[in-house]
Amino acid sequence: MRTVIVGGVAGGMSAATRLRRLDEAAEIVVLERTSYVSFANCGLPYHVGGVIEDRASLLLQTPESLAARFRLDVRVSTEAVSIDPDRHTVAVRNVVTGETSEITYDRLILAPGAAPVRPPIPGIDTAYALRNVEDMDALAAKVATSGSAAVIGGGFIGLEIAENLRHRGLHVTVLEAAPQAMAPLDPELAELVHRRLRDNGIDLRLGVAVAEVSPTGVRLADGGEIHADLVLAAIGVRPDSGLAETAGLTLGRGGAILVDDFGRTSAPDVYAVGDAVAKRDALDGSEVLVPLANTANLQGRRVADHIAGAALPFRRISGTAIVGVFGLQAAVTGWNEKRLVAAGRPHRIIHTHPTNHAGYYPGASGLAIKLLVDPETDAILGAQAVGEEGADKRIDVIATAMAGGITASGLADLELAYAPQFGSAKDPVTMLGFVAQNLREGLMESIQWHELEGALAAGASLIDVRSAGEFADGAIPGAINIPVDELRDRLSELPDGDLIVHCAVGVRGHTASRILHAAGRRSLNLDGGYRTWEAATA
Amino acid sequence: MRTVIVGGVAGGMSAATRLRRLDEAAEIVVLERTSYVSFANCGLPYHVGGVIEDRASLLLQTPESLAARFRLDVRVSTEAVSIDPDRHTVAVRNVVTGETSEITYDRLILAPGAAPVRPPIPGIDTAYALRNVEDMDALAAKVATSGSAAVIGGGFIGLEIAENLRHRGLHVTVLEAAPQAMAPLDPELAELVHRRLRDNGIDLRLGVAVAEVSPTGVRLADGGEIHADLVLAAIGVRPDSGLAETAGLTLGRGGAILVDDFGRTSAPDVYAVGDAVAKRDALDGSEVLVPLANTANLQGRRVADHIAGAALPFRRISGTAIVGVFGLQAAVTGWNEKRLVAAGRPHRIIHTHPTNHAGYYPGASGLAIKLLVDPETDAILGAQAVGEEGADKRIDVIATAMAGGITASGLADLELAYAPQFGSAKDPVTMLGFVAQNLREGLMESIQWHELEGALAAGASLIDVRSAGEFADGAIPGAINIPVDELRDRLSELPDGDLIVHCAVGVRGHTASRILHAAGRRSLNLDGGYRTWEAATA
């Protein structure tokens, strides 16, 4: 029984090794177009930047090592050029010699990954891209002779590359067509990333359209010119599904290969995994494109299980992801506010600004966390966290809570490890549970930063319950300062009508709103306080 | 309506502030025996060590700040000396003036915490202890004039103090009666903590009994003498339930105050929370003593909710905890093997030794993880993790998975945030899921380090599938070295009879055992490989 695998990295090679462990007798052939297999895609930007010095450390396996340990027949520089699903054959071309041949399969696994998006911009083909080891080598060589770079695209990969080019001393401009970088984040959290980029010398241009790419730089739609010795396109990736399409396999959203819960395509005995396939969203079951390594690896393993005779279904996807940007962690899981709004899905929002560990222990740093909650069911819809440290932990915990069906209020009951170096007696995640419970039970009503202007225009008054010193350092226009500790004695100073209270982050605002409630005044607490408002409106 | 609270720190003050937010009109009186409230107990050792330089940062609130913000009537240096549940009164003594008085309550919350255990050892009363700010000041003063210290007790607090005394330059001996420090860990993981302590100059003595304490040191039961300018006892804590006991309240295990799911004691209108009460174990519902801050705070908040009219029940407890030991993190949740064995509860064990993040990214460090699984239901029973970094995250994720009812095999489906600085495409937690699934499905059979000797004595052969170089650097006595990559060609060299395979951590052993399986040979993979065995048998 011969299994042929197209693509020899995350999904493909995970399938190959697992299949060998399940079936010592299987014939397993891996076809890989580039000269390398099992390389660490995710480390490529860091070798360009010199952070990962040892290039060899990115090459986790070789055809030889895989033959020795797993008896895999790994053929590099070998491209699958077409598939005949009826005859169960793959036409193969040696990309060095140009020689072609045919190989038959009993089972075929497609793991071709995703290719950089190339929008129809004149000259875009001269831009560098980063997908594989060859790309990395070419980019690194170019970097060595370049003084400046323009990176088109402010997503995960674009920002990683921008940071690494900066490490290498280049002047770096990042061009992003959207009004914010890092699309998985909502704008008020993305702003923290923008600041970090700019603080580190990145020339970040938002809302700019590239009209033309040339060897000397980029021309913008607004006529502006950006000189750059090196232009790199990181506008996103699309499923590398050409082979599947030509073979007549059913494609789904965005050209992704459509598979069932066990990775089976529309053709018998043909499976597909990883970046090339459409995944199922954990929240609504819709097709989603989430090109991430953990899912690619897991799907590869699951398909091997299925071929060997038994498999659990593919998991549904929340898109949990993280990126480091000049020491700042930005992590996400589930849906963000933009997506919920676009889908017209009701949601409750919570912003908090805790420290990663007890404030009294040296080295505590700030986190900005956002939780999105279903107001009907209290289910967690998504979360985002940005900070120096501990954003990864909180998003992993929330992603796990979502997987376990723990509600937003239920986060309060999580028993998380606490010592002052590592967390807080009320961990940031637990605290989200408290706030969620308060909102759910109507103990607190909140208002979002983008609702403030409308509410004030409609006649509400804004009470800033921070200290006089904080107020003097910067305040929301129109706010009246009454520190929370004086509020009980100064109730008579409050204007009539609707009240909005706010503090720096929401904690004192919560206590103030409870005081006002007892005094018979309804108030809304500005969610996330001054800190969220300030970032959102910057 | 007056609520009186005994104890003004974690549980007590959390109840007070929450109650104020729920009921602006309530009269809330907090009685605290010491001169301080709302202090950071967990930070005390670090101020002694000079890590937290600013003493004031440990004093999170004062009676004045709590009066201003929460209108609390906080009375420090005020001890509750007796309770009359029938008359709803508390007799109170000013510990400075000796004056006594009586206060009536509508509701009473007992949050007296836990007191250091003082076993009946002659001279033990001359030993220092660390529970509150006064203790800290006394200890810090003594440290300033001491060159050496003996710490009796190798638990969380003992080790934190030992580390901090070392920071201050003292010669430190830790005396532990059990054969291992850090009882929540099983011995093979505790050994990593032992090494860290010794590498940092701690004179760690295990299995020693203290016979007498004197101002010049400690005499051991075996006659040995340890000179120490300072002797500190950190043998554990016991519920400070004397007040409750005298008042006739029902006590439970270990003298803890017995409460129902809403914190109600046996006396009407009297609640109790925190270290003083018996908690309910998440696994078997039994009474457990888990003196930790997160639970104390949460219980305080929940009791306030109950008094104000509505509350969720107390959560059941898994004992999730963490301690830092000279930069090493040791974290636990749920039951350990010792406890499962003592309870006669069937369990499956998994040891892994992953890195905290992708090995190819600079700065990766090792983790030792242990997962305990119910062989019937696949439920996670507990976990332990020790390492430089990322042990906190993995234990928090596993604790959350347990709370969400995710099975051990289900960990494989967690979607955790991955970029090379923060994790692995197969995160250590995901990997535990793979191993759990393999064991569950019989794809791999494993043997524990403590079962090895017996198996070898019964005639099994041990095959070390590491490389020749690794074998030469240190091997298990009696092992035959056949590197996994050569195994297929050297099957004929294998002895007859039962086979046990092992590698460094278990990964190659797993592949080897699959090769042997296909060759018709049953084999057991030594769980955790050489690394677990080496630590366990050291």
Ligand SMILES: Cc1cc2nc3c(=O)[nH]c(=O)nc-3n(C[C@H](O)[C@H](O)[C@H](O)COP(=O)(O)OP(=O)(O)OC[C@H]3O[C@@H](n4cnc5c(N)ncnc54)[C@H](O)[C@@H]3O)c2cc1C
């Ligand atoms: C620069 C960069 C950084 C990244 N960082 C992260 C990160 O931090 N975290 C994360 O989760 N993910 C990250 N990713 C994404 C991650 O690498 C992918 O999700 C994962 O590798 C997808 O696995 P796959 O098996 O589907 O495809 P790949 O791993 O890309 O493998 C597909 C392989 O198939 C080969 N191939 C394609 N077509 C053919 C053909 N016709 N014949 C033969 N071979 C073919 C390709 O050459 C390629 O080597 C990053 C990706 C890049 C490029």
Ligand SMILES: Cc1cc2nc3c(=O)[nH]c(=O)nc-3n(C[C@H](O)[C@H](O)[C@H](O)COP(=O)(O)OP(=O)(O)OC[C@H]3O[C@@H](n4cnc5c(N)ncnc54)[C@H](O)[C@@H]3O)c2cc1C
């Ligand atoms: C040195 C040290 C380090 C610690 N480190 C950690 C850690 O890293 N992580 C963690 O989770 N936990 C840690 N803890 C435990 C944590 O501090 C406790 O679990 C938590 O404080 C318990 O809260 P509580 O409200 O029950 O009791 P406490 O916070 O101890 O408060 C009880 C208060 O009640 C007062 N009191 C007692 N009896 C009376 C009376 N009759 N009248 C008036 N007042 C009275 C006491 O003086 C005391 O101040 C540590 C504890 C110590 C001592």
Ligand SMILES: CC(C)(COP(=O)(O)OP(=O)(O)OC[C@H]1O[C@@H](n2cnc3c(N)ncnc32)[C@H](O)[C@@H]1OP(=O)(O)O)[C@@H](O)C(=O)NCCC(=O)NCCS
């Ligand atoms: C490395 C690669 C070849 C896969 O090899 P692999 O042998 O399947 O994977 P690992 O070395 O991680 O080992 C995992 C196996 O060890 C087992 N294992 C892990 N720890 C174990 C332990 N302590 N005891 C026993 N077994 C253990 C796992 O269960 C798993 O086996 P299974 O799949 O049969 O359940 C493939 O993932 C790859 O090419 N990766 C590089 C590319 C990539 O992932 N890029 C994207 C991210 S940068």
Ligand SMILES: CC(C)(COP(=O)(O)OP(=O)(O)OC[C@H]1O[C@@H](n2cnc3c(N)ncnc32)[C@H](O)[C@@H]1OP(=O)(O)O)[C@@H](O)C(=O)NCCC(=O)NCCS
């Ligand atoms: C600090 C202490 C006095 C409690 O004060 P507190 O006001 O209840 O607690 P916090 O300052 O943490 O604030 C928590 C409140 O803010 C709310 N909150 C937090 N972030 C918020 C946000 N962004 N928006 C709105 N509300 C928010 C929470 O919901 C919670 O209110 P709730 O209980 O009504 O739900 C008490 O815990 C204490 O004395 N601690 C020190 C002692 C101790 O814990 N020792 C052991 C560990 S070292």
